[in-house]
Amino acid sequence: MLSERLHTVLVLGGGSAGWLVAGLLAAEHPDLQITLVESDDVPVIGVGEGTWPSMRDTLQRIGLSESDFIRRCQVSFKQGSRFDGWMRGAGGADGDRYYHPFMLPVGHGDADLVQAWLATDPARPFADLVSPSVQLCEAGRAPKQVQTPEFGAVANYAYHFDAGLFGQLLREHAVQRLGVRHVVDHVDAVLSADNGDIAALRTRGHGELSADLFIDCSGLAARLIGQHFGVPLNSEREVLFNDAAMPVQVPYATPDQPLATCTIATAWAKGWIWDIGLPSRRGVGCVFSRAHASEDEAQAALQVYLEATGAPRERPAPRVIRYDPGYRQQFWVRNCVAIGLSSGFIEPLEASALALVELSAQRLCAELPMSRASMDTVASRFNDDFSYRWARVIDFLKLHYALTQRDDSDYWRAHRDPSTWPGRLRELLPMWRLRAPARHDFGRIDEVFPAASYQYVLYGMGFRPVLQPPSAAKLQDAQACFDEVARQARRFVPGLPGHRSLIDHLLKTAA
Numbered sequence: 001m002l003s004e005r006l007h008t009v010l011v012l013g014g015g016s017a018g019w020l021v022a023g024l025l026a027a028e029h030p031d032l033q034i035t036l037v038e039s040d041d042v043p044v045i046g047v048g049e050g051t052w053p054s055m056r057d058t059l060q061r062i063g064l065s066e067s068d069f070i071r072r073c074q075v076s077f078k079q080g081s082r083f084d085g086w087m088r089g090a091g092g093a094d095g096d097r098y099y100h101p102f103m104l105p106v107g108h109g110d111a112d113l114v115q116a117w118l119a120t121d122p123a124r125p126f127a128d129l130v131s132p133s134v135q136l137c138e139a140g141r142a143p144k145q146v147q148t149p150e151f152g153a154v155a156n157y158a159y160h161f162d163a164g165l166f167g168q169l170l171r172e173h174a175v176q177r178l179g180v181r182h183v184v185d186h187v188d189a190v191l192s193a194d195n196g197d198i199a200a201l202r203t204r205g206h207g208e209l210s211a212d213l214f215i216d217c218s219g220l221a222a223r224l225i226g227q228h229f230g231v232p233l234n235s236e237r238e239v240l241f242n243d244a245a246m247p248v249q250v251p252y253a254t255p256d257q258p259l260a261t262c263t264i265a266t267a268w269a270k271g272w273i274w275d276i277g278l279p280s281r282r283g284v285g286c287v288f289s290r291a292h293a294s295e296d297e298a299q300a301a302l303q304v305y306l307e308a309t310g311a312p313r314e315r316p317a318p319r320v321i322r323y324d325p326g327y328r329q330q331f332w333v334r335n336c337v338a339i340g341l342s343s344g345f346i347e348p349l350e351a352s353a354l355a356l357v358e359l360s361a362q363r364l365c366a367e368l369p370m371s372r373a374s375m376d377t378v379a380s381r382f383n384d385d386f387s388y389r390w391a392r393v394i395d396f397l398k399l400h401y402a403l404t405q406r407d408d409s410d411y412w413r414a415h416r417d418p419s420t421w422p423g424r425l426r427e428l429l430p431m432w433r434l435r436a437p438a439r440h441d442f443g444r445i446d447e448v449f450p451a452a453s454y455q456y457v458l459y460g461m462g463f464r465p466v467l468q469p470p471s472a473a474k475l476q477d478a479q480a481c482f483d484e485v486a487r488q489a490r491r492f493v494p495g496l497p498g499h500r501s502l503i504d505h506l507l508k509t510a511a
């Protein structure tokens with residue numbers, strides 16, 4: 001039991017969240033004794049293959065090399081997301097698409113890009129005018145060269161990877177290099193101290209595992225935060241209706257098929273389908289709301305998509321993951337912090353879940369309480385911060401749906417209805433008719449989704465602010481930025497290798 005300094009941490013759960021937290025804590029606090037316990041009887045969720053560029057920093061902090069990671073985890077480079085059919089529908093000549101690239105617009109925050117775009121070239125997609133990433137994605141170019149250093153970028157990037165292989169690599173590294181103790185056992189009871197803290201977890205074969213601090217990474221089971229402490233979820237079902245997903249792994253028809261360098265998110269009548277290209281297979285999944293679509297309908301939509309995108313006929317049957325969209329009313333209670341799916345899950349759009357795991361783990365490392373006496377203060381600040389972050393993630397995800405013009409189902413009509421929008425989005429959208437989303441609309445320097453992300457989605461979805469013709473000087477500044485983007489695209493597209501050829505090269509040289 002913790003008396004003075006905090007010495008021991010027990011992580012419950014060996015999915016991506018558990019191993020990321022254990023790895024970061026062990027790398028940044030080598031004096032701590034860290035144990036991770038995971039059950040053989042409860043499989044990891046096994047999805048979560050799209051990330052945010054913050055993952056580059058996280059891997060470096062843990063001490064992993066990028067080439068090992070690429071060699072071991074079926075990695076591809078992700079330069080952003082492409083949204084097909086979210087405005088009007090994906091099929092036919094009227095089909096729409098837009099990009100949310102990871103590169104900030106050139107001149108973002110300095111030049112009045114949005115008004116200059118509206119005044120000079122409004123028919124052109126905004127993202128295409130302000131970032132070379134769109135052309136790199138369309139041309140299937142990698143975001144870096146062979147000689148670019150590890151984790152370095154020519155164009156900003158994150159990763160796609162195989163979640164199972166990623167967990168194995170993190171585990172090996174944490175156990176062999178960082179000294180994390182690994183226990184494979186099922187936790188069947190939580191033992192409380194007199195003050196209500198958790199004293200120990202009782203396992204089937206390893207007795208009682210005690211610690212000063214417990215991290216609940218037990219996935220959707222939420223064994224500590226939910227089952228033991230009874231902290232309820234804030235349900236977001238009325239805002240973001242999706243509550244089920246059908247993932248499937250599909251081989252390429254031929255091994256040299258182009259390798260997408262963005263996540264492709266295609267809307268269907270009652271949900272959307274993700275498509276993530278890894279070097280030797282695609283991870284595809286249908287996300288839907290059970291209130292609007294049956295599982296048979298979702299499966300049929302997935303099959304239509306797989307046929308249309310050339311998946312071979314021989315493929316495994318998809319499984320179904322059902323969940324309750326929402327996040328915990330508190331994440332840190334007494335001496336227990338929930339990170340990962342135990343803390344909540346909304347939906348896979350924009351890969352916010354692992355980004356929140358990284359932020360939570362970094363925050364824990366930075367503010368690790370020295371003793372039990374300071375823990376409640378740290379916990380309260382952590383809870384405030386992450387309640388804010390979850391609420392902003394929800395605003396941003398809803399933005400993808402709220403502006404749709406689709407009228408092909410109750411699902412999309414309900415998303416368009418402002419009564420289903422978060423209050424903050426209802427307030428901000430009219431303001432954004434008059435000016436672009438800006439830094440001061442958001443409360444944190446390290447927002448999960450900054451103002452630039454809002455601009456990409458708003459304008460990609462056809463939202464147009466009122467034109468207020470900029471002065472000649474402002475136009476000139478913005479035009480210089482547009483010219484710089486065009487110059488970068490002219491240099492990068494022929495100068496960067498094809499995405500698949502770079503991955504093939506990195507795999508060969510790392511072997």
Ligand SMILES: Cc1cc2nc3c(=O)[nH]c(=O)nc-3n(C[C@H](O)[C@H](O)[C@H](O)COP(=O)(O)OP(=O)(O)OC[C@H]3O[C@@H](n4cnc5c(N)ncnc54)[C@H](O)[C@@H]3O)c2cc1C
Nearest residue numbers: 013014015017039045048050187218219340341348353354
């Ligand atoms: C359909 C879907 C798609 C997703 N896509 C993305 C994406 O593209 N990008 C992204 O960032 N995120 C995505 N996510 C979220 C992402 O998968 C998770 O955030 C991530 O995998 C972390 O999961 P976890 O470690 O919290 O839980 P899990 O992987 O479920 O791990 C839970 C662990 O707890 C252990 N455990 C549970 N109960 C016990 C017990 N009693 N005793 C001992 N051990 C126990 C289990 O053995 C397991 O090791 C997606 C999620 C879903 C559902």
